[in-house]
Structure formats: structure tokens, C-alpha cells
Amino acid sequence: MLPWPVRHSPVAAPEAVRPAADLWLVSHLLGVMDGGIFSAVLRRAFGWDLPPRAAVVCAQLVQLAKAHTTAVSPDETFLWRSVLKPAYASRSHLGEVYSGGHSYSYGGAC
Numbered sequence: 001m002l003p004w005p006v007r008h009s010p011v012a013a014p015e016a017v018r019p020a021a022d023l024w025l026v027s028h029l030l031g032v033m034d035g036g037i038f039s040a041v042l043r044r045a046f047g048w049d050l051p052p053r054a055a056v057v058c059a060q061l062v063q064l065a066k067a068h069t070t071a072v073s074p075d076e077t078f079l080w081r082s083v084l085k086p087a088y089a090s091r092s093h094l095g096e097v098y099s100g101g102h103s104y105s106y107g108g109a110c
Contacts, residue, residue: 003064009031025060057087
């Protein structure tokens with residue numbers, strides 16, 4: 001079960017939407033485009049050629065953790081392949097920013 005925001009607007013700015021391929025990484029905070037854009041020029045113009053922001057992925061992981069308790073958790077292999085591995089892969093470039101590849105949290109869940 002994916003976390004979804006309370007409200008959905010049928011129309012949104014590109015900054016508030018991501019392509020369907022990012023569904024597992026952003027559904028809690030951002031809209032997900034129904035359909036696809038295959039033009040590299042448009043993807044670049046919308047900022048979709050870059051991975052989702054780290055804060056968005058982090059918030060998604062927090063919501064997924066809240067939704068999946070040990071009593072009702074899906075298969076761990078499925079979660080790793082579908083959620084965690086893509087999330088870590090999209091954030092792998094941040095390792096160079098932090099000392100020793102570690103990120104630090106300041107008062108939040110992430």
C-alpha cells in the first residue's frame with residue numbers, strides 16, 4: 001500500500017508532479033503523472049531528468065514505515081526491490097556531500 005496525500009488536484013505544476021516511474025519514491029508528497037513524457041527536452045525542462053529531492057524520498061520512506069507494521073508488512077524482498085533499492089540508488093550521489101557517506105538528521109525522522 002502506497003502512502004498518498006489527502007488531496008489530489010487533477011492539474012499541477014511540474015515541480016509538484018513526478019513521472020510514474022518514481023511512484024514508490026514520491027507518492028506521499030507529490031502527484032504522479034498518469035502517462036509519460038518521452039521527450040528528453042521536456043523531461044529536462046520539468047526537472048524530471050534528475051532524481052527526486054532527498055527530502056521527498058525521506059518523507060516517503062517514513063510514511064511507508066508507518067503504514068507497514070510488523071503485523072501487516074509485505075514481503076521484505078519486495079520492499080527492498082521496489083522501494084528501498086530505488087530510493088538508495090536515487091540518493092547515491094549524495095554520499096560525496098557528506099563526510100564518510102553518512103547523512104545526518106536534525107530533529108526529524110530523516
